[in-house]
Structures are given as C-alpha cells and as structure tokens.
Amino acid sequence: MSSMWSLRWLWVYFLIGQFAISNVRTAWPASNSSSIQLLGIFGNGLNMNDFTPGTLWSRAMFNAAILLSQQYNITIDGQFIGSQLVASGGITMNALSSSCLLISTSNIVGIVGPTFSRETQVIAPFAAQLSIPVVSYSATDPGLSDRGAYPTFYRTVPSDTTAALTIAQLFMKFNWTSSIIIYQNDAYGSDGAKVITNAFNNNNLTITQMIMFDTVTHTIRGDLKSLLLSSPIRNVILWAETDYTSLILKQAIDCDVLGPQFTWILGSTVQLKSFSQADNTKLIGILTIEPVVASAVNEPTNTTLLNAAYDIWQQYEPETFPGAENVNAYALFTFDATWLLIRSLEQLCSITNNHSSPCLSIVNDSFCFNRRVLDSSSLFDMINNNTFLGVSGLVQFSTNSTDRVSGIYYIVKNIQSLSNELNYVPVLVSSSSDAWTPHSQHNTIIWPGQSLVAPTGYATIAGVTLRIAVIEAPPFTMTQQVADINGIITTKLIGYIPDLLAILQTNMGFIPNITLLPSTQSYNGLIDDVANNVYDIVAGDVTILAARREQVSFTDSIYDNSLRIIVRNTASASSDFWFYLRPFSWQVRLCILGSIILSAILTYLFERNANDILRHKSIPSKIVMSIWYPLGTMMGFGVDYSVRTGAGRFLTFSVFFLSLVLISTYQATLTSNLTLRQTQNIISGIDDIKNGKIPYGRIGIVTNSAIEAYYLQEISNGIRNFYPLRTEGAIFTSLLSKVIDAAIMDEGVLEYETSSNYCNLTLVGTGFDPSAFGIVFQKNWVYEQVLDVNILSLRESGTIDNLKSKWFQSNTCSQSSDTSTGSSIEVMGGLFVTFLVMCGLSLIFFILVNRSHIISRLWQIINKVRYRVRQTTRTSSDIPLDGPRPFIIVEV
DSSP states (O other): OHHHHHHHHHHHHHHHHHHHHHTSOOOSOOOOOSSSEEEEEEOOOSSTTOOOHHHHHHHHHHHHHHHHHHHTTOEETTEEOEEEEEEOTTOHHHHHHHHHHHHHHSOEEEEEOOSSHHHHHHHHHHHHHTTOOEEESSOOOGGGGBTTTOTTEEESSOOHHHHHHHHHHHHHHTTOOEEEEEEESSHHHHHHHHHHHHHHHHTTOEEEEEEEEETTTTEESSOHHHHHHTSSBOEEEEEOOHHHHHHHHHHHHHHTOSTTTOEEEESSOOOGGGSOGGGHHHHTTOEEEEEEOGGGGTOOOOHHHHHHHHHHHHHHOGGGOOOTTTOOHHHHHHHHHHHHHHHHHHHHHHTOOOTTSOSSEEEOOSSGGGOEEETTHHHHHHHHHOOEEETTEEEOOOSSBSBOSSOOEEEEEEEEEETTEEEEEEEEEEETTEEEEEOSSOOOOOBTTTBSSOOOSBOOOTTOEEEEEEEOBTTTBEEEEEEOTTOOEEEEEESHHHHHHHHHHHHHOOEEEEEEEOTTSOHHHHHHHHHTTSOSEEESSOBOOHHHHTTEEEOSOSEEEEEEEEEEOHHHHOOOTTGGGTTSOHHHHHHHHHHHHHHHHHHHHHHTTTOHHHHTSOHHHHHHHHHHHHHHHHHTSOOSSOOOSHHHHHHHHHHHHHHHHHHHHHHHHHHHHHHHHHHOOSOOSHHHHHTTSSOGGGEEEESSSHHHHHHHHHTSTTOOOSEEESSSHHHHHHHHTTSOSEEEEEHHHHHHHHHHTOTTEEEEEEEEEEEEEOOEEETTOTTHHHHHHHHHHHHHHTHHHHHHHHHHOOOSGGGSGGGOSSOOHHHHHHHHHHHHHHHHHHHHHHHHHTHHHHHHHHHHHHHHHHHHHHHHHSOGGGSOSSSOOOOOOOOO
16 A cells, blocks of 8 residues: 555656656757766746746756767767756755656766755755765755765855854954844755854854744744844844845835845845835845855866856857856856766776776666665765866865865855946955955945945944933033023033033934933932833933843943942031140149149249349249249240259259150140041941941931942841931031931042032041942843943043043042141130230230339320320410411420
C-alpha cells in the first residue's frame, strides 16, 4: 500500500517537474544529447512564468559555460558535456521532483544550483546519496557550510556568516550600535538573522528587535509601522530574497517608515523601476550589501573566459544581455560553479590511463534514488584540489568546509538620484584582507533625507516638540524679571537647568515647551506625571533612585550629588559679653585678686620706710603705690619705682613668676576658646543625628523627596518623626526662625544658598549618601538613546563641569566683612566695655584730684563770656557820635 502511495506522489512530482521544465526558455541550442550532463537548477521569481533578470543572467552564464567547454573541445569519454535545466520557481518540491525525473532519465554527474537555500537543504542531501557534486551560486545559508552534513556540496557565493561580519564592520565604521532585523521565515531568513545577531554580539553591537516576514501570506507579522516607530533604533537590516525584499519595501513605503526617518540596509538588490516616481525620495539613502567578484575591488579575474562567455551569450540570447558592466555577481558565480565541475571532470579523465573503461561509472536505475556515481571520491578530490582563476576571482576549496577559501568580496551600494532617476551607486568595498574602504570611483554616500551626514542610528529628535517640566529650585532653576527695549517686563528662566536645556536644544534641534512648576511640587509627583505622559521629560534636581526606575527611566548623571546637613551659624547667632574672662574660672580669678592684695600688703610692709619714694608720701599714697607695684609687675609693663630691700626683690621675683605663668595660660586658653567658638555647632555630622544628639522633631525634611526616603531608611527605621517641610525654601526660613535646628538637603543647593543668600547659616560635616541627578523620561522612550548620547557627550567635553562652575561657585557671603573669621564684636565687646569703664574711672579720679584748679578755670571762662555779652548788648545811642569809641578788649 505504501509503495502505491509513493508511486502516486512520484507521478505528481513528475507532472510538476514537466510543467517546470516546459517553462524554461529554449533560445539556446539543445545540449542534452550527450550522455554526460550537468543539471542547472534556477529559480524564476514568485511567478513560475516570470523570469527575473537575475535568473536569466545566471541561466545564460550556465549555458555559456557548457557551450564554451564544447568550443574548447573538452570531452568526457569522448563526449561533450551536455546540460539539463530546471526552473523550480523557488519551490523546494519542484526542484526535487524535476531533479529526480532528469536524473532518472539522464546521466547527470553534477548539479549547478539551486538558487535558494531552502532548496539546497533538500537537493544537497539528495545529491549526496547519489554521490553527485552540487555547486551552488547563490545559496548562502550558514548551515550549509557544514561538510559533515553536506559532504558533496560546494558554493562559489560567500556564506551569510561572512556577510554578517561585514555588516557588523559597517556598523562599527559609522559608530552605529544597534539595529532592527526584518527577515523572511525560512532557512535563509532565520539562519541569516541568527548569524547577524551572533556577529553583532561578538562585536559589542545589539539587535534590539526581530520582525518576521511571512513568505506564505507575503505580509509582516504585526503592524510594521507601530513596530518600527515604537523603537528608538532607526537602522533596519532587511534580510530577504530579492522578490520578498521588493514586497517589504512597498509595505514600508505605504507605512512611511523609509527615509528620512530610517536607514535601511538590504541584503539583496531590487529593481528600482518597480517603484513609482513619487516614492523615489523615500528610497534615496538605502544601502545594499551584496557579494561581488574580484574585479569590483581591482583584484584579478579571468577576463579571457569572461569575454568568451559574453560573446556566446550575445550570440544566442542578445535580448537579455544587459551589458558587461551590468551583469550581477551571481551570474558570474554561476559560471565559475559550472566551470569548476567542467574542469574537475576534465582533469579526472585526463589522468585515467585505461581508456577501455569510462571515467565515470553510473549505476542506472529508473528510480532516481537508486542511481549512483561509482568511484566518486576521485571526482571530489579533484574539486577540492582544483584551484583556478575564474571570472569571479580565485576559486579554491578545502576538504573541511563547503565555502570557497578565497575570492570573497562585498560591496555597499547606495541608492541615489542621478538625472532624475534612481540608481545603485557603489560607495564602499570590502575583502577578506581589508575592512570597508571607499570605492575607487564613487565614495560619496547620500543618506536618507538627501543628507551628507551619517545618521546616528537613533530616532532623531530634531523638530519634535517636547513637553518639559522644570521645578523652581535655586540654583538649578530660578526666575528673573527682564525688560525688553519697549520696557515690557517678562519672566525669564535662569540657572543650571535652563542653560543645560539650551545647549541640548542647540545640539539636538528639538522644540522646548517648558512648564515651570512651583517649589511646592513634590518630586515623587513629577515621577508620576512623566509615567502618566503628562510631560515628556522632567529636568531638575531629581535623584536617580531604584524605586523611581520601576516607573520611569533616567539619563546619565547631569549632576553628581550628595547630602549635607545645614544648621544655624552659632558663632554669629549668640554673644558672650564676658567671653574674654572665660580662660580663668572664678576660683582662679579670686586667687589672682588675693595674690595682688597680699603682694600690696607685703610691699607696703617692706618698702614704706626703706624706699625714698614712699618715705615722704602720705599713708593713702603709700597704700596706693604699694598696690600699684604688684599690679604693674604682674601685668608686665613695670612701675615708677624700684624696691630697695632684699625681701622686696624676692617678692618682685615671686610676683613676676606668677604673672608669667598666668599670662601664658590666659593667652593659650583664650586662643583655643576663640578657635573653637568659630567652628562650634550643635552637631558635627550625620552620625550625631543618627545618635539623637538633637531631637528628631527639630530636624527638617522635605516630604515626598529622595531625602525623606533616605531619612526613613537610614535614620528613623521608617518612623516619620522629623519636622515636615513642603519646599526647599522652607528649610532656610525654619532655621532662621528657630523652628528647627538642622535640616538635610542636597549639597549643591545648600552650598549655593549658604554662600549667596543665607550667610548666617552653615554646613556641617562632610557629604554622605552620594547620588546623581538625571533627566526623567518614560520607559522605552523613542528618543532615549539620542538624549543619553548627548548627555554623555556634554560630560566628556567638560560642558557639564563649566555649568557647575558658573552656577555653584559664586560666593557673595565671603565678600562681606560681617563674615570675617576674626573675633567678632559680640565676642570681644566685654573687653572694650571694661576698658571704657576703666578710662571713665581714671577720668573721675583725675577730676577729683584737680577739682580746685578745674573749678577756678571754669569761673574764669564764665566771667569772660559774661563780659563780652554785656559789651555787645550796649546800644549805639550810648556812644557819642563824634567822641572816641571805646575799645573792646578781647583776650587772646
């Protein structure tokens, strides 16, 4: 029963094969009369009746090679090599059934083809069972390189593994890092996409998305427009056969996802005339990567064979000959594949000495699977060792791989508009010994949008309006009133963030629509707004946190931050009137007073009669002079007399020694106290807050911020025992009004405020909890890459550092004398008041001693003034007109 079904299927394949063979054009002379034949398997597009130019050219070069061998009188067992043709239409069963039919009825000793990898995966094992060599000219599937799986297979076209490496090198040449792949869902497409992905991974490149094209329905799996536009990547690798590539490009045109938005890299060339004139501008800038022959990179080829083949082609089928410059590489690969089999068969027979037996023995059978080529190992040895210069370059194979050893070259062509027509212009070439280099004749690439600048590979943001939210927080974002020439006052944004946005706008070309949010806006609320698509981005002092990354994404750091503690400046906020007396305790001060009194008593006792200066003084004067002597000696400025007795001298030494120690101790202690007072604060750092040195309720924290999250996690174990503040500005007002004693805030903000606006507030300790500020945007944002690349560029160029210097290094407080590091008037005021009091006492003493003289002098002055007043008040009638005038005596 099974044999009957096998016969029925074989009969179906026979009918299909006959139909396929009947559709092969017969302009060429028949060469199927020979008993030694080569089978050529060619595809012909999606329609069995539609022969594409590539198919015609490959078939023509196959026929030319067969006829050229006859012209060169190459025979096998005395017979010319003949040929059979199969047009599979890209259908695997067509290729298999037609091949089986012809092998059953003809002496097929070699196969050239098939065209497609999916056909080759069936034909190659089939031919291996028959010991028939298969040489393909266009099957590039990487899996076909396995010699163990395909022992009789060879190919003159390079493998997709090599193509994938050249694509990766092309991306590195233009500094592209990522791409999208569109591939057809068969062996050629899926295996090609796989090796491209591997090549990218090996070179630190990324395939971000893979889109499948269904070869049955001829449609993309999914919505092509949404798939591409939702991705930030703007490079598209299209890995499909020529006919499918044309269909995919037409769908891309309908979806408007070609140029100038995307850069497409094709793995095959399509006919540009199949597109309408209106679509030309969208196709400009497309790149194609395809294998080429050696002549394209100025490497040697066999021009004698090539010209002879072209002559035969033009003789038998001139209407399909496109000109020597236009024949594609696959046609030349076809000739070399055919010529490889012809040369190998010729060399095999030339070394056979016994002419009584044929070079090749074939086991004939009516069923194709039972036919065999006997002693085929010698033929394969000839193929493996057969090295020659072909029309595509040097042809050479090894026993370890099905791929050719040398003669592998690639070219990049660029679709450009020349004379109002689209053309493929070669711009780059690559060989196994050299990466991509400019083409010798053309090297100017016209990119999508007819630009001469290579695209970045990411979604361009130029011309896009961005909804940008900024929050008022000096010096990141501030407002300033500006008057124009007409006197109209407007509000202008200034600060670190507006300057940064202006630079990004210049570099990227977006249109900013900036919304200024009040300082009362919570930072967590900003994150929610971006996640809910209220704003496109938020730029400000927004800390990058893991919890926030679950909702949104951030750019690289725009400001490296840490937290600091701010407190009131205690040295300037309080005064100590008697600070200068602090070096000595009250007990020491009493001891000093007692020492002076004791020394005065002893001086009076020792010197009152022995000292000439004291002897003639009254008793009160003696007492005063006795007190004055130890006091002056202790202070170090000396007295008006010297002691005369030995006891007095010893007492002087004792007082001097005491004063030396006291003054040294006073000076050192006072200096130390002044230094400590300048730096003394209620806390010294974050450890004091953690240890509860100040009440938690006296610590100000801005709610709904990263600082609150830090406080709850690191200090209070989740307890909200701090003093809540709504804005950053409330920190400073609360400290000045003594509502709180300390606050935690970002270092940059605090440094700016304490150096510019709040000079009586100060920072304590060092920075802690290092973090970074970043620009906020939605997850999977289309413009993520281009924004992040620009931020990194600004960091590398030093622009970010220049902005920091501009906005965070101002220091107006240091220019004021009120903040001098010297002793303030509050500290030393008591000393000056004491000095004034002593001066007043001295003045009073002076007045008391000289009171009689002072009173007498005052009366003289009063009398003189009274006399002058009387003289000036006399009238003119009291003085005779003709008499002498009395003189007014004025004492000088």
